[in-house]
Structure formats: C-alpha cells, structure tokens
Amino acid sequence: MTTHPAHPAARSIRTTPEGLMWEPSERWVRGRKGDVTVVDSRHPVLVWEPHLPVPQYAFPRADVRTDLLRPAKNPPTGKHTGSRVFYDLDAEGEVRENAAWTFPADDLAGHIAFEWFLRADTGLDHWYEEDEEIFVHPRDPHKRVDALPSSRHVQVEIDGRLVADTRAPVLLFETSLPTRYYLPRADVRLDLFDATDHSTGCPYKGTAEYWSWRGGGDVPPNVLWSYPDPLPAVAAVRGRVAFFNEAVDIILDGERLERPETPFSRMLRTR
Structure with missing residues (x-):
C-alpha cells in the first residue's frame, strides 16, 4: 500500500498580502459551457475575496481548457481583488467576455478562476461538485x-x-x-x-x-x-x-x- 503525505486540504486557511484567503479543497469540481467541459479538477482551491461573503473556486491551469481562453478584449478594472489578467471564453461558437481571470497572489500563481453562470452572457452554464450540480456560488465548507x-x-x-x-x-x-x-x-x-x-x-x-x-x-x-x-x-x-x-x-x-x-x-x- 502506498502512503501519501497529508492532503493540503487539512491545512488552515491562508491569507495573501493582497487580502485574499484561500485553502485547498478535496472536491472534484467540473464546469461546463453547453456540452463542453471547460474545467475538470480534483485539486481546486477555494478563494475568499475581502469584499465578497462567499468563496470562489480557482483551478490549476492543467485542469482548464486554456485553448478556449483568449486574452480579454475589454478587461474590467476593480472587479476582483488586484486582478489585471482576464480571459474571454470562446466555446461552441459563442464568446463570453471576462469569463475567467487570475489572482495576483504568488500563492495562487498558475490558477484560473471563473465567473459563475448568473447571466446569459458570462461564466459557465453548469457546475458540479462530485456528481451533484451546484448553483450561484461554491458552497462554503465553513458554513452550516x-x-x-x-x-x-x-x-x-x-x-x-x-x-x-x-x-x-x-x-x-x-x-x-x-x-x-x-x-x-x-x-x-x-x-x-x-x-x-x-x-x-x-x-x-x-x-x-x-x-x-x-x-x-x-x-x-x-x-x-x-x-x-x-x-x-x-x-x-x-x-x-x-x-x-x-x-x-x-x-x-x-x-x-x-x-x-x-x-x-x-x-x-x-x-
């Protein structure tokens, strides 16, 4: 039997100099645009921004269809904590502007976050934790x-x-x-x-x-x-x-x- 080190999800929440809080998650998370799976990750992290009461997921680049992402044509300012790199999502013949972004924190380098499907013109259509569809935003593991x-x-x-x-x-x-x-x-x-x-x-x-x-x-x-x-x-x-x-x-x-x-x-x- 192979012995693995303690999973990083057991560690406490960490805080970045930018004021972001984050922790690894053990949940298998997938995000889809129509019939296309854009995100498929067994190693997501949960990120809390200072101005938002709910968490968001960020994913290792290797778990994201980066071939569907293009540098944003009209990146927003001040939308996410310190974020300056945004991506448009080009999938199934439709472009959704500023659907994804990266956080500036060194701890989260190499991770990409996505907007959730709140309107018809942004984010992905469907999100799943394990095999259950979830809505609006990720569930907070510290909430009951x-x-x-x-x-x-x-x-x-x-x-x-x-x-x-x-x-x-x-x-x-x-x-x-x-x-x-x-x-x-x-x-x-x-x-x-x-x-x-x-x-x-x-x-x-x-x-x-x-x-x-x-x-x-x-x-x-x-x-x-x-x-x-x-x-x-x-x-x-x-x-x-x-x-x-x-x-x-x-x-x-x-x-x-x-x-x-x-x-x-x-x-x-x-x-």
Whole structure:
C-alpha cells in the first residue's frame, strides 16, 4: 500500500498580502459551457475575496481548457481583488467576455478562476461538485445550514398588522445570517400579498419564489419567499414561507425581536 503525505486540504486557511484567503479543497469540481467541459479538477482551491461573503473556486491551469481562453478584449478594472489578467471564453461558437481571470497572489500563481453562470452572457452554464450540480456560488465548507422543526410561537407584523401566527415553524439556522422562520402557509395571510416573477437561487437551499406586500408603506418588494422544491438537506422548509427579518417585525415567544442589519438590509433598501 502506498502512503501519501497529508492532503493540503487539512491545512488552515491562508491569507495573501493582497487580502485574499484561500485553502485547498478535496472536491472534484467540473464546469461546463453547453456540452463542453471547460474545467475538470480534483485539486481546486477555494478563494475568499475581502469584499465578497462567499468563496470562489480557482483551478490549476492543467485542469482548464486554456485553448478556449483568449486574452480579454475589454478587461474590467476593480472587479476582483488586484486582478489585471482576464480571459474571454470562446466555446461552441459563442464568446463570453471576462469569463475567467487570475489572482495576483504568488500563492495562487498558475490558477484560473471563473465567473459563475448568473447571466446569459458570462461564466459557465453548469457546475458540479462530485456528481451533484451546484448553483450561484461554491458552497462554503465553513458554513452550516440546519432546518429544525419547532413548537415555538412565531408572529409576524407589518406596519402593526398581524400577518402570520404559528406554533409550528421550521427554524433555519445559517452561519452568519439571522435565524429565518419558515411558516406553514395556512398560518400566513397570503391574501395580503401578491406573487411576483422574482426568483433567486441558493447553493444550500435551491430556488425561491417571492411575494410582495399589497398594503403599501415603507415595505420593500419581494419581502416573503418560499422554496417549493428545496434541496434535500433542508427538505423541512418545503412549501413554507419566510419573511425578511430585516423588513418586518417578528415576535418570538412573546418577545419582539430587533430587526437585524445584514447585507440583505442594504439590498432591500435599494429595491
């Protein structure tokens, strides 16, 4: 039996002089543009930029179809921490500008990072960790998401009006975010909201649908959401609805909670 040295993924997160944090990953990661596999790596690294709360993958050049990359014609400035080398992706008869780039850190020399498919004109179409497709951004190995059924008493008010009242919530605990309260639809006044065409994706929970408050006032749109087909790890929230704690008043077991200040607070204010 061959003995291998300890895998570098067991080492702690490292920080570069540019403020990047990174660590090796043991996951097999693939990225595709249409039917073309552009990235196929068993040695990716996760990189955290100072201004982004979620990680990104960077890959050894040997694991990337560099024959499909061209020096970017219109490289952006200030988009990624200190990055000045960008590439356009030319695959399947389509060019996606600035789809890939390199980080300036010596530690990450020889690695290429890719935009994820958030719009039709950038990044790759599909990403996989092992044989499971993942969405929006890589999952953070230091983040935990737990969906726990509870018998706590949860009430929700908007502008002083009671819009939800339940003793059968599912509490979703997600690292670095406030607890979200997923409520049975029968216990929510959905007649006071209008369904919208807004949707978002989450690599931990799936794709969400949204509702907006009908009552006017200083309530941002899309304040209420649900995951009709959540990922298996949070199956307990299926079909339930949750409110942005940042924009409504939540009363938990008779105690009115303070509205948290999160990155979503800024997003809601600019809608």
